[in-house]
Amino acid sequence: MTSPKSQLFEKFADLARVLGHAHRLELLEHASQGERSVERLAQLAGLSVANASQHLRHLHSGGFVQSRRDGNRVLYRLGDGPILELLSALRCYAERSRAEVREIVADHFAQLDRLEPVSREELLGRLQDSSVILLDVRPKDEFALGHLPGALNMPLNELERRLSELPKDQEIIAYCRGPYCILSFEAVATLRANGYKIRRLEDGFPEWKAAGLPVEAAA
């Protein structure tokens, strides 16, 4: 009865089902920034620790995260394989074919078009002539776990009070956790309002790292 094809469909369905919960997608996004304890992930996703632990075990069973023990805590990180590609295909389908999704994006990330995001390829070129300032607007601890080479870390909540550290005559490129992370959108809005030349990277740190591009960790 269970033909090999049905068995494969079962396996594929199991994996899809693991991705079929908003909390797990959010935990996955946070884990893909770098290694994180269960408690921290729970906090970031607004879940109880036990609940986060359960969802993380689900993700683990599908190979989407890996874990290791460090002292009395367990650290989760993104798993192996083309996970970000799979998530990107999901986003891509949703954005192109589902009107509700396009609506949410249009309502809340309305500047999308006007911001003219920068692709990874373009950024790579620009970094070599060092004609840009690269700005990482994620929280300090995520920055410490890894960031783009030469990036300046200025978490969103510190941005306004540290404006003077940024030059107005050079282009700034901001990035954060990924394509739908609002941090870099808000950074762009704030800085543009203050007369800076700023654009955002079209995706975030995990995608950069997964593309095999160079990454720096905290000193």
Place this chain on the structure above:
Amino acid sequence: MTSPKSQLFEKFADLARVLGHAHRLELLEHASQGERSVERLAQLAGLSVANASQHLRHLHSGGFVQSRRDGNRVLYRLGDGPILELLSALRCYAERSRAEVREIVADHFAQLDRLEPVSREELLGRLQDSSVILLDVRPKDEFALGHLPGALNMPLNELERRLSELPKDQEIIAYCRGPYCILSFEAVATLRANGYKIRRLEDGFPEWKAAGLPVEAAA
């Protein structure tokens, strides 16, 4: 409480959950061959009509299939957007990262390596010098709904008795429903056993069509 990002995660999760059932993945594969009635899809997937109808409504709610009424039946077909790309990303992740999946593939599609599948690009080139026979081993009715230009239809169950129609001195390329459809694997096995030069296309009809390549329908 429902930030735009959470809303998006909810939508993405909804879509993933629709793909999170083996029966739906199977129905989707069949619907992507061409328009099919509920009854036929139910039969192909081995489900009751009511059950198939329910799963199809799920797929419909996620936009993975579209439907239209034709007389007293309702025909379902593949929906718009990069659906096959999403499914391919899922397969790709599963195959690269999940050992159980690799095992099933290795056990049941063991010839995979030895068969040296032909890519779409290679096939396109070969078709122009007409140096190959193109063989569609899907059932007659699926062939009638659409097939690769110039393909010869020989359903698997007719293959052995119609061997004489095929030349032994020309290379044959077989294709079927998609990358894990066993039809073309079995065709290759049968024909090789009989001394034919045959290889298989690496994916199937739906992927060919989705790539925007030319397709023929029944006369």
Place this chain on the structure above:
DNA sequence: TAACTATTCAAGCAATTAGTTGAATAGTTG
């Protein structure tokens, strides 16, 4: 070893989902 922290496990309840059955609906045909 005792007290402590971080995580997982187990039990239980509520909510959701899968499947069956039979009735309702839309359309066709005599």
Place this chain on the structure above:
DNA sequence: CAACTATTCAACTAATTGCTTGAATAGTTA
């Protein structure tokens, strides 16, 4: 219109999933 076909809907049961709570486990520290 009546009889018929194909599909969907509604009601129901069984199974699964999500979440909470409290206990168990692994590791640290006094």
